[in-house]
Amino acid sequence: MSSAEHLIKQKFQQFYLERNRTLFSPPAASQREYGFLLFKGKFMVRHRTFKNPETLLTAIRDLSPAHVYFSTAYYQDPTASMDQKGWLGADLVFDIDADHLDTPCKIMHDNWKCKACSTVGKGSAPKTCPKCKNDRVEIETWLCDRCLQEAKEETIHLLEMIFSDLQMGDANLSVYFSGHRGYHVHLHSEDFRMLREEQRREIVDYLLGEQLDPSLQGMEDVPEGGVLILKGPQWGEPGWRGRMVRGIYEVLTKEGENLGLNQAQLKVINAWDKANFFTKPFWSSLKGINAGTWKNIVQRAVRETAAKIDSVVTSDVHRLIRLPGTLNGHTGLLGVNVPLERLDEFDPFIESIAFPEGQVKITVKDSPEFRIGSQNFGPFHDEKIELPTAAAMLLLCKHKAEPTS
Ligand SMILES: [Zn+2]
Ligand SMILES: [Zn+2]
Structure with missing residues (x-):
């Protein structure tokens, strides 16, 4: 262990040893699998179970791990090997992380390094090294106000979709700051517990707007007085229909120049009164924008307004996820519960300080x-x-x- 790890481990232990320390206890806590990533050798201890939060805390005090995880799944025997555990269902979990957001500050504070040829660069890591084409590219990320603010806004956006589109608002829903670069949303409800991987994948596809076909959302050419008039959904409509329109508004306002439109089309868009969005059917009022161009704009709009969730986390029914109330070894900050009504004003750099x-x-x-x-x-x-x-x-x-x- 490095001297830094030594000191971190010692501080973590002092934190967990505090007399009034209590831990978050998930529903059916004894049916969960727990895992600890140790400082020493980055060794993972898993397939553990605890009768109650007190015995779990004793283990954490003893091990002083860098990260503490629990399973989103419920098992008959959490200590058995994976195929013998007896899966009893899993919470529905969403993860929003700055890793998946395109924030402009990353170029200032994130670095990557190719493990093969040691080439380094700034910003998000490329999939393969631009010099030697190796895919073992290491990323060193940072967390800043801008990244965490955007992660929070994306979480609020996701919650709106969960409440309004998926109508899952009645579920026992909790939001947690991860202690690093993002937020987790947990739904502990009998209603979703037995969903299989494919069914969770369908929820993911919906939230991502994956393969969304505008013609199935009411966008079509309708003959009127001998000519074809483009019709489509309107601003306030529920679900993806209205969201598509709001996305188009954003895309046209924000990145008109970058939409790959020709000069004539740009001129039409710039001269067009955007108030039309709210007052009348706007699809056919943009002369010279044909169906093909609209399709491109809609695609951009869907990407813009989709929930920026990590699809793997939600579809995995055996996932280990950070236990709220424990320290994040990437930062020394605490994973904490954020009450829904306080999400807007929550300041991770104040409210998750552990030391x-x-x-x-x-x-x-x-x-x-x-x-x-x-x-x-x-x-x-x-x-x-x-x-x-x-x-x-x-x-x-x-x-x-x-x-x-
Ligand atoms: Zn390289
Ligand atoms: Zn940032």
Whole structure:
């Protein structure tokens, strides 16, 4: 273990040992599988079960792991091997992470490195190394206000779709900040517990607007007075119909220039009064925009307004997911429950701080500017400094600093 890991592990242990510490207890806690990722050797301990939150806390105090997970699934015997566990259903879970968002700040604070030829670059990692074409590209991510704000907005957008389109609002629904770059939405309800992988995949496809066919959403050429008039859905319609229209509005307002339209079409769009969106059927009022062009615009609009969920997390019925109330080894921040009515104002850099006291001396290699609490820090470059524990923990966990000996 590195000296940084040593210190992080020690701080984590102190945190879990606090006398009044309690853990989140999921419904049917004893039917869940638990897993711990240890600091030492990045070793995963899994297939564990606990009778109650107290025995789980004892194990966590003992192991002081970097990450604590529990299964979204319920099992007859959580300790058995995968095919012997006796699957009894699983919660429906959604994951929204800045990893899947296209935020403009990533170019400033994310780095990647090819494990084969050591080529480095800024921003999101390419699928394969541009130099040697190897696919073992390592990413070093950062979390910033902008990324977490967008993740939160996407979570709110997802919740709207869950409530209005899927009508799952009555389910026992909870939102959690992951302690890193995103939010998790858990639905603990008998109604969805037995959904199989394919059925969950269908929910995912709907939320992503996958293979959405505009002609099935009411977009069609209708003969009127001897000519074909393009008709389509309107702003306030439920589900994807209205969302498609709102997406078109966004796309036309935001990225008119980048839609691949010709000069004449751009001129039409720029001269067109966007109030038409709300007052009358607008599809045929944009002269010179044909059905093919509309299809492209609709595709962009669907991509723009789809829920930005991680499809693998939702369709996996054996998923291990972070246990709320535990520390995230990527940051030293806490995974926390965010009450729905507080989601809007929730500030992850204040409300998930686990180490509010003390100072730690560290040597920072390189770090972007960041905020913890109401204080800004950095940027740092090859510096020995003393920082509030929460800020120092973030840099240590992100491999950007070492404890100063
Ligand atoms: Zn390479
Ligand atoms: Zn960012």
